[in-house]
Amino acid sequence: MSANLRRCGWLAMMVAAMLWLTHSRSLFPQESASIIVVRMTDGMKFVPDRVTIHVGQTVKWVNEAEDGGVAHTVTTNPEKVLDPNHVSIPDGAQSFDSGNINPGRSYQYTFRVPGLYRYACAPHEGTMRGEITVEP
Numbered sequence: 845m846s847a848n849l850r851r852c853g854w855l856a857m858m859v860a861a862m863l864w865l866t867h868s869r870s871l872f873p874q875e876s877a878s879i880i881v882v883r884m885t886d887g888m889k890f891v892p893d894r895v896t897i898h899v900g901q902t903v904k905w906v907n908e909a910e911d912g913g914v915a916h917t918v919t920t921n922p923e924k925v926l927d928p929n930h931v932s933i934p935d936g937a938q939s940f941d942s943g944n945i946n947p948g949r950s951y952q953y954t955f956r957v958p959g960l961y962r963y964a965c966a967p968h969e970g971t972m973r974g975e976i977t978v979e980p
């Protein structure tokens with residue numbers, strides 16, 4: 845085999861590899877694109893507290909407190925909060941409740957039913973509330 849042919853084969857392999865890379869990225873869109881992060885801060889807030897997503901997208905709540913900090917929850921369950929008017933879910937959806945999310949931990953939920961979700965952190969519902977609008 846001549847040196848030219850060998851170089852040609854190497855080039856073809858490089859082109860194939862690059863094509864595969866660009867193609868596979870479009871076949872498997874990066875997960876981060878569909879996961880929205882909401883921080884749970886030491887200031888007892890959800891940041892951002894209003895998020896708009898589409899059906900099938902996932903919201904991940906992250907407790908950014910250091911070790912020894914407070915636990916938070918994410919709940920749409922009216923039985924988990926003092927004031928049931930602080931939470932609501934659209935018709936056809938099921939309520940969810942994270943339970944305690946300790947410092948450094950997270951909780952995620954994938955929204956399948958469109959509509960407005962109003963949620964709260966049960967221990968801090970006075971200041972810690974948020975909304976997720978899920979578009980079809």
Ligand SMILES: [Cu+2]
Nearest residue numbers: 916965968972
């Ligand atoms: Cu909290």
